[in-house]
Amino acid sequence: MPQEQDRMETIVSLAKQRGFIFQSSELYGGMAGVYDLGPLGIELANNIKKQWWQKIVQERDDVYGLDSQILMASKIWEASGHVKSFVEPLTECKSCHKRFRADHLQEEGVTQCPECNGELTEPRQFNGMLQTHVGVTQEDSDSVYLRPETAQGIFVNFDNVQKAMRAKVPFGIAQIGKAFRNEITFRNFIFRVREFEQMELEFFVKPGTDDEWFAYWRTFCMDFLINDIGLKKEHLHFRDHEKAELCFYSKATTDIEFEYPFGVKELWGIANRQAYDLTQHSTYSGQKLEYLDPATGEKYIPFVIEPSVGVSRLMLAALLNAYTVIEGGRSMTTSANKDAEVVLKFHPSIAPVKAAIFPLSKKEPLTQIAHDICATLRKQWVIQYDESGSIGRRYRRQDEIGTPLCITVDFESVEDNKVTVRHRDTMEQERVAIDELKLYIQEKLQNFSS
Ligand code: ATP
Numbered sequence: 380m381p382q383e384q385d386r387m388e389t390i391v392s393l394a395k396q397r398g399f400i401f402q403s404s405e406l407y408g409g410m411a412g413v414y415d416l417g418p419l420g421i422e423l424a425n426n427i428k429k430q431w432w433q434k435i436v437q438e439r440d441d442v443y444g445l446d447s448q449i450l451m452a453s454k455i456w457e458a459s460g461h462v463k464s465f466v467e468p469l470t471e472c473k474s475c476h477k478r479f480r481a482d483h484l485q486e487e488g489v490t491q492c493p494e495c496n497g498e499l500t501e502p503r504q505f506n507g508m509l510q511t512h513v514g515v516t517q518e519d520s521d522s523v524y525l526r527p528e529t530a531q532g533i534f535v536n537f538d539n540v541q542k543a544m545r546a547k548v549p550f551g552i553a554q555i556g557k558a559f560r561n562e563i564t565f566r567n568f569i570f571r572v573r574e575f576e577q578m579e580l581e582f583f584v585k586p587g588t589d590d591e592w593f594a595y596w597r598t599f600c601m602d603f604l605i606n607d608i609g610l611k612k613e614h615l616h617f618r619d620h621e622k623a624e625l626c627f628y629s630k631a632t633t634d635i636e637f638e639y640p641f642g643v644k645e646l647w648g649i650a651n652r653q654a655y656d657l658t659q660h661s662t663y664s665g666q667k668l669e670y671l672d673p674a675t676g677e678k679y680i681p682f683v684i685e686p687s688v689g690v691s692r693l694m695l696a697a698l699l700n701a702y703t704v705i706e707g708g709r710s711m712t713t714s715a716n717k718d719a720e721v722v723l724k725f726h727p728s729i730a731p732v733k734a735a736i737f738p739l740s741k742k743e744p745l746t747q748i749a750h751d752i753c754a755t756l757r758k759q760w761v762i763q764y765d766e767s768g769s770i771g772r773r774y775r776r777q778d779e780i781g782t783p784l785c786i787t788v789d790f791e792s793v794e795d796n797k798v799t800v801r802h803r804d805t806m807e808q809e810r811v812a813i814d815e816l817k818l819y820i821q822e823k824l825q826n827f828s829s
Pocket of ligand 1: 575688
């Protein structure tokens, strides 16, 4: 475990130093459970979201996109059950007054304060929704919740989307958006945060076909993590919830768990929520949320299968998955550089920077050629330009942020209009014509061999 703790600390520090993730409000001492994305973090997050959107929405004809808002009518959260049931058991240490989730401590078999061994209070229920006010003055302001999940925005738009798109069951509505939860403990970096993005799909099906669709999405999500995000299969596991563990409305729930350094934990939850949500919103709004099957004339409330994953939880898994230490360095480096080297072996689809361009000297015409290549490639990808330090050092900088390809413009390039492309994982080098670079990169990123 100490080794695992070290791995986690290294990731946290690398994430800060290389511009992936910063503590929110660090300048003012930091805000617990909130993180900012740095220049590389935002690229990584965008790439993850892009992959998800492409596979779940763009490449399918049975899923529609949506962007419902963070602020919604408070009644929605009564209907969904969040006002009453989105509660967690909170316990406090009588000595150091730190607060913890009683259920988490119980899972870990901890009975005394994990910080100071002090005595813990009896757990009390605590609602995890954050509140704010809308209205011009304090007096006429209404209290509203910041949504704790994006799903309800989908359910309340079920009828709008179905009618506008003339959607036929089975069909899904997908959205990516912010969610807020007043979490109590934050021990694991961006794993559990107060403000995060969710990628949620609500897939509506005919009752009776739900088991089949549940199985379909379970497999789909696992395949996505392996093939489109590049997580290693051996670090991912399905965990089917026991009957006793299921929420009352859920017929089946499976977590896809990832082996984080602090334990095997939920990354992606997939649930068969049956007709619960649409029924609740029908009751509370007084408007029937039924589907009329145009082929059979049958009317029914569809069941829903929900795969729901947090962007930051997936980012953390992707960072841990990519983190590779090469003891003693790689053969390319000079003898002075024999320390361990860090390579972030990101799947090229999510790598924040796709290629880096290095002119061998800081002088023209090499710099001009390199700038021109950069400008052309930037129309399609995020590219870095770097002219400082030895080529070996420049490779190392890019390896540390997971750039799949490095392109060197050397003195021969002026004569033969070719550049040297070096591959992050194999360290193979190839001479490629500048004219063909775009196609070459496209092909290499698509068929990346690690
Ligand atoms: P946990 O038990 O870990 O709190 P949960 O079961 O409450 O998670 P869901 O409500 O099912 O989580 O949310 C769906 C997904 O949203 C989770 O699988 C996770 O990826 C993500 N998620 C939930 N809460 C957080 C959080 N506080 N920070 C980051 N991601 C979160």
